Amino acid sequence: MIRQRVKIFLAIPRLILTGRTNFGYCHVCRRKTIFLKTGDWLRDQYLCPICHSIPRQRALLRVLESEFPQWRDLRMHESSPCGPASEMIRRQCPGYLASQYFPDSPSGSNHDGVRCENLEKMSLNDGEFDLMITQDVFEHVLRPELAFSEISRILKPGGAHLFTVPLYQGRKTVTRAIAMPDGVKYLQEPVFHSNPVDDAGSLVITDWGDDLSDYIATVCGMETEIFSVNDASLGICGEFLEVFLSRKSTTSMESPS
Numbered sequence: 001m002i003r004q005r006v007k008i009f010l011a012i013p014r015l016i017l018t019g020r021t022n023f024g025y026c027h028v029c030r031r032k033t034i035f036l037k038t039g040d041w042l043r044d045q046y047l048c049p050i051c052h053s054i055p056r057q058r059a060l061l062r063v064l065e066s067e068f069p070q071w072r073d074l075r076m077h078e079s080s081p082c083g084p085a086s087e088m089i090r091r092q093c094p095g096y097l098a099s100q101y102f103p104d105s106p107s108g109s110n111h112d113g114v115r116c117e118n119l120e121k122m123s124l125n126d127g128e129f130d131l132m133i134t135q136d137v138f139e140h141v142l143r144p145e146l147a148f149s150e151i152s153r154i155l156k157p158g159g160a161h162l163f164t165v166p167l168y169q170g171r172k173t174v175t176r177a178i179a180m181p182d183g184v185k186y187l188q189e190p191v192f193h194s195n196p197v198d199d200a201g202s203l204v205i206t207d208w209g210d211d212l213s214d215y216i217a218t219v220c221g222m223e224t225e226i227f228s229v230n231d232a233s234l235g236i237c238g239e240f241l242e243v244f245l246s247r248k249s250t251t252s253m254e255s256p257s
């Protein structure tokens with residue numbers, strides 16, 4: 001990580017000379033910065049050199065700040081935290097709980113000091129949280145209908161799920177793999193994303209499309225708003241940068257499922 005940071009730092013003069021930088025404000029480190037385009041895939045290669053955030057993390061924090069200005073006082077759960085946005089939230093929110101998914105560890109157990117929670121069957125209480133956060137998790141969940149319902153269950157009435165996930169606009173959702181009694185059945189060519197807690201990576205289960213909001217409403221009753229921003233002055237440019245905010249009804253007593 002240090003070697004990577006030094007490499008990026010040393011690249012700054014070249015990036016300035018080639019016009020691959022711009023000044024702006026970073027919502028993750030909350031500072032004026034100079035954003036660096038270190039490659040053409042801006043989703044992963046448009047960096048803030050101060051906090052090393054990428055665009056989707058800045059987009060998530062922007063929505064968190066605007067929709068929940070009191071977020072530091074909330075009871076919050078994040079599944080599979082990763083990167084500077086998670087770290088910033090953890091540092092500033094006393095009511096923040098982080099969990100990771102380990103297939104062989106039951107929900108609520110401790111895995112080398114990390115709390116384990118399976119999004120499809122969490123050990124957390126009903127109505128325990130104001131806010132749930134997931135960052136690029138839901139394309140990997142095998143039974144997303146269970147996970148969305150579980151999130152609705154652990155949220156208080158009026159609570160919300162703030163998340164990022166790659167959205168394929170102009171397309172319907174494609175299920176790439178399904179759960180079978182004897183394991184996972186591939187319906188499409190297997191695709192894996194990197195996983196900070198598993199060197200084998202994470203299998204992509206779903207390519208979400210335009211029907212994502214309808215799907216969430218159907219499986220758990222939550223209404224979803226989509227935030228799309230393309231703003232270089234905020235370092236939010238690139239591919240798949242939508243932020244989703246699903247709200248639980250203030251009159252909800254329990255998940256409809």
Ligand SMILES: [Zn+2]
Nearest residue numbers: 026029048051
């Ligand atoms: Zn930053």
